[in-house]
Amino acid sequence: MTEPLLSVKDLRTYFSTEEGIVRAVDGISFDLMPGERLGVVGESGSGKSVTAMSIMRLVEPPAGEIVTGTVTYHGRNLLAITEDEMRAVRGGQIAMIFQDPMTSLNPVYTVGDQLIETIMLHQDVNKRDARNVAAQALSDVQIPNAADRLDDYPHQFSGGMRQRVMIAMGLSCNPEVLIADEPTTALDVTTQAQIMDLMLRLAADRGTAVILITHDLGVVAGFCDNVQVMYAGGIVERGSNDDIFYRPQHPYTWGLLGSMTRLDEEQQVRLHSIRGAPPSVIDLPDGCRFRPRCDFATDRCAQELPLLRKIEGRGEVACHHAEELDLEITRAVGAAG
Amino acid sequence: MTDVENTSQFESTATGGMPADVMLRVENLVKEFPINRGIFLKRKVGAVQAVSDITFEIKRGETLGLVGESGCGKSTTARSILRLLEPTSGDVWFQSETDDEGEPTEAINIATANKDTLREMRREMQIVFQDPYASLNPRMTVAGIISEPLLVHGMGNQQERIERVKELLKVVGLSPEHANRYPHEFSGGQRQRIGIARALALNPKMIVLDEPVSALDVSIQAQVLNLLDDLQSELGLTYLFIAHDLSVVRHISDRVGVMYLGRMVELADRDALYDEPMHPYTHALLSAVPIPDPELERNRQRVILEGDIPSPANPPPGCRFHTRCPIAQAPGICSEVVPEFREMTPDHFVACHFPEVKKLF
Numbered sequence: 232m233t234e235p236l237l238s239v240k241d242l243r244t245y246f247s248t249e250e251g252i253v254r255a256v257d258g259i260s261f262d263l264m265p266g267e268r269l270g271v272v273g274e275s276g277s278g279k280s281v282t283a284m285s286i287m288r289l290v291e292p293p294a295g296e297i298v299t300g301t302v303t304y305h306g307r308n309l310l311a312i313t314e315d316e317m318r319a320v321r322g323g324q325i326a327m328i329f330q331d332p333m334t335s336l337n338p339v340y341t342v343g344d345q346l347i348e349t350i351m352l353h354q355d356v357n358k359r360d361a362r363n364v365a366a367q368a369l370s371d372v373q374i375p376n377a378a379d380r381l382d383d384y385p386h387q388f389s390g391g392m393r394q395r396v397m398i399a400m401g402l403s404c405n406p407e408v409l410i411a412d413e414p415t416t417a418l419d420v421t422t423q424a425q426i427m428d429l430m431l432r433l434a435a436d437r438g439t440a441v442i443l444i445t446h447d448l449g450v451v452a453g454f455c456d457n458v459q460v461m462y463a464g465g466i467v468e469r470g471s472n473d474d475i476f477y478r479p480q481h482p483y484t485w486g487l488l489g490s491m492t493r494l495d496e497e498q499q500v501r502l503h504s505i506r507g508a509p510p511s512v513i514d515l516p517d518g519c520r521f522r523p524r525c526d527f528a529t530d531r532c533a534q535e536l537p538l539l540r541k542i543e544g545r546g547e548v549a550c551h552h553a554e555e556l557d558l559e560i561t562r563a564v565g566a567a568g
Numbered sequence: 569m570t571d572v573e574n575t576s577q578f579e580s581t582a583t584g585g586m587p588a589d590v591m592l593r594v595e596n597l598v599k600e601f602p603i604n605r606g607i608f609l610k611r612k613v614g615a616v617q618a619v620s621d622i623t624f625e626i627k628r629g630e631t632l633g634l635v636g637e638s639g640c641g642k643s644t645t646a647r648s649i650l651r652l653l654e655p656t657s658g659d660v661w662f663q664s665e666t667d668d669e670g671e672p673t674e675a676i677n678i679a680t681a682n683k684d685t686l687r688e689m690r691r692e693m694q695i696v697f698q699d700p701y702a703s704l705n706p707r708m709t710v711a712g713i714i715s716e717p718l719l720v721h722g723m724g725n726q727q728e729r730i731e732r733v734k735e736l737l738k739v740v741g742l743s744p745e746h747a748n749r750y751p752h753e754f755s756g757g758q759r760q761r762i763g764i765a766r767a768l769a770l771n772p773k774m775i776v777l778d779e780p781v782s783a784l785d786v787s788i789q790a791q792v793l794n795l796l797d798d799l800q801s802e803l804g805l806t807y808l809f810i811a812h813d814l815s816v817v818r819h820i821s822d823r824v825g826v827m828y829l830g831r832m833v834e835l836a837d838r839d840a841l842y843d844e845p846m847h848p849y850t851h852a853l854l855s856a857v858p859i860p861d862p863e864l865e866r867n868r869q870r871v872i873l874e875g876d877i878p879s880p881a882n883p884p885p886g887c888r889f890h891t892r893c894p895i896a897q898a899p900g901i902c903s904e905v906v907p908e909f910r911e912m913t914p915d916h917f918v919a920c921h922f923p924e925v926k927k928l929f
Contacts, residue, residue: 274785274786274787275785389876391876392876419637419638419812419877420637420812420813420814420853420856420857421637421852421853421856421872421873422637422876423856423858424855424856424870424872424873425872425873427858428870428872446785446786447858448786448860449815449857449858449859449860449865450858451860452858452859452860452861452862452864452865453858453862453865453866453868472862473862473863476860476861476862477862486787487786487787488860489790490786490787490789490790491786491790491815491860492789492790492793492813492815492816492818492819492820493815493818493819493859493860493861494814494815494818494842494854494857494859494929495842495859495861495864495929496815496818496819497839501794501797502790502793502794502819503790504787504790504791504794505787505790505791506791508755508757508758508788509785
């Protein structure tokens with residue numbers, strides 16, 4: 232069996248606020264295999280972005296703190312190495328793309344300056360070669376006249392173009408892992424299609440493993456191999472794309488799929504909405520965190536936090552009643568066959 | 569005075585001339601924003617035509633969805649209809665009621681109406697905004713927010729207004745005890761319910777919903793969409809639903825209009841538009857929307873558009889989509905002649921020189 236490329240174990244990241252301790256990520260474990268495209272989905276506040284920030288060690292104390300956990304990458308625990316060592320990993324071997332391409336580029340430097348800086352930091356090249364690498368990176372993400380556009384400032388690019396620049400920057404050092412945090416959320420749908428198409432092609436060509444963080448299950452369906460669903464700081468379900476979309480086991484995943492409007496919806500069906508709202512991560516309910524909104528909750532759910540466990544022939548799920556529940560997906564096309 | 573009244577009445581009925589089943593008719597609506605230079609002596613150096621010559625109707629009791637990407641003019645259209653923005657030209661005919669026999673009554677032209685008429689009209693047509701955080705005054709209680717329209721229109725005494733607020737809170741799925749709380753105590757979905765309650769306060773006939781669920785998480789979005797569905801069937805409301813999310817629009821609408829760079833490019837019944845779209849931009853838009861179904865996604869053919877939306881300050885001549893259109897004849901008819909918005913099959917309008925039905929899934 233292949234070794235995982237990146238292995239996260241019992242990660243807990245807490246933030247202290249005036250109202251109390253925010254348990255943003257509360258004990259999650261997962262592996263990323265070489266070349267795997269893993270989707271991390273969840274709604275606002277589920278902890279998906281904090282997971283990414285924690286892996287990259289971008290959680291700033293004193294506000295936030297990684298309380299426990301290990302992130303193993305090539306035999307080293309990224310959470311224990313020095314900041315200098317981490318700097319070599321960050322951007323070089325593990326790169327990240329953020330949601331908002333406007334705020335993640337520095338407006339007073341040209342795009343070329345910023346790309347060249349990254350390249351020179353991680354590769355042993357002189358400035359002229361770095362410029363060539365940068366021009367190639369821009370043309371790889373299909374920016375026309377790449378060499379000339381290196382001298383433009385971020386504001387001279389459109390939103391979609393800026394996100395391409397971010398992807399170019401992320402991939403310029405040929406990382407093994409790319410973490411993309413809501414890379415297309417700020418973009419229009421036709422631009423989103425361009426960017427996802429591009430990311431899929433580049434990642435597949437280079438064998439880059441990708442963690443795609445998103446709230447949009449549709450984007451995951453077209454891009455990822457595997458998905459994990461997060462709710463209130465924990466992973467509630469994990470499996471292959473087909474497991475999650477056609478054989479969901481957790482009532483939350485099932486509810487999420489039923490809540491979605493679909494482009495190919497033939498009749499006007501009533502949406503299956505999940506009642507209530509996600510809990511505050513300051514004041515989490517005892518037992519299963521989804522219990523207050525769950526139609527199937529029992530006394531056991533109130534007392535015991537369900538752990539993620541593998542179900543024969545299906546994915547992994549954190550629900551006490553996974554075996555008994557018959558969560559039927561009525562709308563998915565693939566479910567019929 | 570009698571003469572004047574007669575004339576105005578004559579004019580509105582004659583020019584409005586709307587069938588009884590039409591509630592709103594937008595005719596050749598144009599909205600320009602001037603581009604000014606200079607601080608003290610402002611000179612107009614150009615104009616952004618956010619909405620260019622749009623014509624459509626909304627039928628009584630239906631939901632018309634308006635979709636398009638950022639900058640296409642959908643929100644400007646909505647605001648011009650309510651005259652929250654002053655239209656540059658064009659007419660917006662509004663016929664809130666039919667008479668006892670169900671015959672058309674006098675329609676008013678919102679685009680030219682005076683202040684008093686507008687005030688009357690606003691009792692009949694309300695709006696719900698996108699951002700539930702910015703559209704509620706943080707210093708007012710929920711009761712204050714919801715009863716403000718009643719106060720402005722001088723309806724009821726204080727006791728009656730409080731009763732109405734409680735009733736409205738129940739209608740939108742909140743509890744009457746929430747009346748004395750402030751907006752910050754509510755989640756995004758609950759705030760949007762408060763916004764909807766405010767819009768319902770005056771018993772309007774029509775509600776303009778400007779991206780009402782875009783800021784919400786999926787599970788909350790479904791709750792609000794279901795609420796809107798219920799309200800429509802219970803209260804017989806007419807909706808103009810503006811959104812960029814094509815799946816949401818398919819779910820809620822009876823008919824759908826697609827806008828691109830200030831123009832309406834296609835308008836049809838919802839199933840005709842989604843199953844048999846004719847405009848190449850609609851094709852691209854529909855093929856770009858991800859569907860939460862891996863099998864379907866694996867086998868899907870995407871029309872990936874080249875480039876970005878041109879600036880509305882300097883739109884391309886001829887068909888505005890020709891610079892990105894995969895089937896454009898440019899240079900040629902597409903870059904020279906503005907395509908007419910014509911009815912290709914009954915109730916299916918397309919503005920394209922080479923319309924063609926394409927199945928996308």
